[in-house]
Amino acid sequence: MTTIDEQTAPSRAREVPDPSALLPLWPWNDLHPASGMLLDSDDFQVLLGNPRAKHMLHNAWLHGSGVVWGLSVDVSGVWDLRVSPGLAIDGVGRELPMDAARCISFRGLLEEDHDPTCATREVEFCLILSFDACLERPVRALADPCDVTRESQEYSRVKERARLSLVRGHPHSARSYHRVRVLLGLERVGDDDPSGREAVDARNEVLAAPAHKQAAELLRWVRCLAARDAGDLIPSGEECDLGLFPVPEQDAGIVIGCISLTIRDNAGCPEIVGDPRIDDCCRRTVMPTTVIQDLVSALAPGLIGAGDATCSGPQAVPGSIEWEDRPDTFSFEVTADLLPETLTRDNVKIRSLSAHGWHVERLYRTPQYDPQRGRVVIRLEEPPAHPYVRVVLVGTGPSPVYGVEPLAPLAGVVGDDPDPMAQGRDAVLTDEDAPFVPSTEDEGAEDSDYHQG
DSSP states (O other): OEETTSOOSOTTOEEOSOGGGGSOOOTTOOOOOOTTOOOOHHHHHHHHHHHHHHHHHHIIIIIOSEEEEEOOEEEETTTEEEEOSEEEEOTTSOEEEEOSOEEEEOHHHHHTSOOTTOOOEEEEEEEEEEEEEEEEEEEEOOOOTTOTTOOOEEEEEEEEEEEEEEEESOOOOOOOOHHHHHHTTSSOOOTTOHHHHHHHHHHHHHHHSOGGGHHHHHHHHHHHHHHHHHHHOOOSEETTEEOSSSSOGGGOOEEEEEEEEEEEEETTEEEEEEEEEEEOTTSOBOOOHHHHHHHHHHTHHHHHOSSOOTTOOOOBOTTOOEEOSSTTEEEEEBSSOBOGGGOOSSSEEEEEEETTEEEEOOBSSOOEEETTTTEEEEEBSSSOSSSOEEEEEOOSSSSOOBBSSSOOBOBOBBTBOOOTTOOOBOEEEEESSOOOOOOOSOTTSOOTTTTOO
16 A cells, blocks of 8 residues: 555656646547658647547546546544545546555644634545646657757656545535436526526426326436537636536546544644544446446336236326317227227216216217227217216226236226236226216206216
């Protein structure tokens, strides 16, 4: 294990004030060689800088920053933190390798915060991993005629490394795709947040959609809001001099751990009360695509139910009642073919609601199933007497409506849990705006069929 202050590069390495300048980037230029062309160092910078820049852009914009593997943080002794080997990606898409465990001391940070009252107080800081590099492997080179020092060697390698540092508090990490996050319930809407309110309106539309269409409606809004969120993204930098990446170089480091301490001063020196508390939930992790696929698949029961639907019968579709050209005829959708012989006057019941109670709507003929449209067609003796119509399709009892394949009774409406035991469930559909003709009958009269179904 090495400490943060130990020299981890080869002994002949040269430190540089700006490590990021050692690896130039040329994302939109590539080398175009030709026979007989003389190449100099600038051409090789372009040759190497093009794929490097493309790779960093891909990491930064499409994957994001975070830990790839390892880099666990533990307490070592009284004043040190130990970080295990690992790999991470920073905010501008560079890999941050750490091939050996390292320690970093937080004592100096605490000594800067002296409290003469000797009161007990809470201190929080974060451990940051950022990019570092140095030059190494010097080789002989032709001396520059204009160089009075007549240097005749150059460093032929750039060693990419990672640097640990401690900062007080919790650095702000901006999150993109605010609309999509609000849509999925991952972020709240702010006080002055039109894009957040836009996402809330979209979520309400998803919830208002019929149960069997909610997944498709959610996908539609994810695409729409993601398009608008992406349109708002802009690289860091000035308006007339934009950079390449989502964050500036000085903010590219990533948090790999957050530490909380209770301390007090003892004779001018900090003293830790209790044990340091390390929170690794504050850091972000870049997960493999295969893991993300598994996690997405695990969400399926939330959309299609957790039961086994292979033996479940058909279901009626809420909100699918449509009135035909005739005001006494309507139809509604079912999810699978019905056995027409099981549709009878006894297991399809229609009522309309009046101020005096339920009014029985009598059938003109036996309900029909239209396999071409996947709909049940109902014709009444006359248009409904009231605009609020309730339809009950019986899936229980001795003579329920049955599906063809599998041969199983009706399983309620879409949105109900699947019926793997094939016991059957009644389906209830309503229409609040049916074309009606007021009845001249005494609506308060008793009807033996009022409460059936």
